Amino acid sequence: xxxxxxxxxxxKRPELVFLDSAASTQRAKPVLDAMQDFEExxxxxxxxxxxxxxxxxxxxYEQSREIVATFIGAQPEQLVFTRGTTEGLNFVAQARTYASxxxxxxxxxxxxLPWKMRARQTFLMKPTDLTITPDExxxxxxxxxxxxxxxxxxxxxxxxxxxxxELCKVASDNNVQSVIDFAQGAASSxxxxxxxxxxxxxxxxxxxxxPTGIGALYGADLEAEKPFQFGGGxxxxxxxxxxxxxxxxxxxxxxxxxxxxxxxxxAATTYVKEHQRYIKDNVKGKLAKALTEALHSVPGVSLVxxxxxxxxxxxxxxxxxxxxxxxxxxxxxxxxxxxxxxxxKRINPTGTVRASLGIYNTQEDIQQLKEALEQTMxxxx
Ligand code: PLP
Numbered sequence: 001x002x003x004x005x006x007x008x009x010x011x012k013r014p015e016l017v018f019l020d021s022a023a024s025t026q027r028a029k030p031v032l033d034a035m036q037d038f039e040e041x042x043x044x045x046x047x048x049x050x051x052x053x054x055x056x057x058x059x060x061y062e063q064s065r066e067i068v069a070t071f072i073g074a075q076p077e078q079l080v081f082t083r084g085t086t087e088g089l090n091f092v093a094q095a096r097t098y099a100s101x102x103x104x105x106x107x108x109x110x111x112x113l114p115w116k117m118r119a120r121q122t123f124l125m126k127p128t129d130l131t132i133t134p135d136e137x138x139x140x141x142x143x144x145x146x147x148x149x150x151x152x153x154x155x156x157x158x159x160x161x162x163x164x165x166e167l168c169k170v171a172s173d174n175n176v177q178s179v180i181d182f183a184q185g186a187a188s189s190x191x192x193x194x195x196x197x198x199x200x201x202x203x204x205x206x207x208x209x210x211p212t213g214i215g216a217l218y219g220a221d222l223e224a225e226k227p228f229q230f231g232g233g234x235x236x237x238x239x240x241x242x243x244x245x246x247x248x249x250x251x252x253x254x255x256x257x258x259x260x261x262x263x264x265x266x267a268a269t270t271y272v273k274e275h276q277r278y279i280k281d282n283v284k285g286k287l288a289k290a291l292t293e294a295l296h297s298v299p300g301v302s303l304v305x306x307x308x309x310x311x312x313x314x315x316x317x318x319x320x321x322x323x324x325x326x327x328x329x330x331x332x333x334x335x336x337x338x339x340x341x342x343x344x345k346r347i348n349p350t351g352t353v354r355a356s357l358g359i360y361n362t363q364e365d366i367q368q369l370k371e372a373l374e375q376t377m378x379x380x381x
Contacts, residue, residue, distance in 0.1 A: 088202030159308025
């Protein structure tokens with residue numbers, strides 16, 4: 001069965017060619033069903049009351065943690081729920097003050113700003129190509145000697161995936177902690193944290209067919225980290241002069257957490273896991289290739305990277321004009337710097353148009369993009 005049928009959005013909006021999954025994906029029916037069932041039959045606050053209903057909700061919430069942790073090969077106590085990748089990265093940057101952090105030119109602003117604001121010193125690594133090589137990373141680590149290095153798993157501008165396993169090994173060989181921004185990898189690249197020696201990894205549910213408002217942060221040793229928010233649910237005992245926190249992960253989840261979203265997030269990881277083969281063969285395989293061919297075939301279009309599930313391209317026109325005119329053909333694509341201003345500037349000062357694929361896209365979608373782009377380019381000529 002084509003996974004497109006798992007997405008009610010497309011029967012409600014059949015006119016749209018949705019090519020903006022890198023920004024946020026549509027939600028899968030099993031995700032919506034899991035959340036609706038929980039809302040209707042099991043909802044209560046968690047880790048609070050001693051009622052059976054509260055225990056039931058707590059069990060579902062903690063089971064969701066276990067499912068999401070298992071998705072990346074981690075233990076439940078190594079995973080905290082966050083609002084998304086951005087909050088996960090901010091957590092790491094705020095939990096301690098890092099003396100020095102190395103980041104790269106390929107990063108989303110969410111993996112630049114927290115370090116710029118919190119670390120004492122930051123160093124920018126500019127890879128020669130649009131990927132980070134272990135040799136170049138090693139050189140940068142030897143030169144700057146940072147305490148921590150942070151890099152994207154997959155670029156949200158190019159769709160190029162870095163060899164994070166090798167990069168983390170280089171970091172640990174240099175005695176440097178590592179952070180992986182897994183926002184764009186979670187829906188398309190399975191990861192087993194036991195084989196990737198990173199210190200932290202952050203991702204978002206809404207980029208992998210799950211709900212917004214929730215993400216996860218993996219930490220190799222979260223118990224060792226200080227909480228970065230304070231409130232109910234994270235404290236064990238409090239007196240006028242003494243406070244003891246709950247053990248991790250509770251001590252990192254102050255306040256009422258996104259309970260229903262956690263259930264949806266877990267269902268999304270299950271959905272992605274069940275479709276990993278399809279995603280590899282189609283989204284990252286046949287469709288990515290077809291997208292490259294389609295964009296190459298349109299005169300005046302230059303592709304930033306080939307055969308990836310993110311087709312970013314430039315033309316001699318402003319990216320916003322091109323995306324706007326594509327919109328008139330019902331193509332939902334993105335334009336601009338995609339919150340990765342350092343990389344966007346390097347590629348093209350006015351940014352790129354980005355057509356990104358999800359599990360529900362088809363060859364027909366790509367054909368429609370090609371036809372719309374041909375007409376757009378003629379109109380702008
Ligand atoms: N990192 C990358 C590579 C992204 O693409 C994004 C979102 O586009 C983020 C981080 C931030 O994710 P979120 O907005 O879900 O926190």
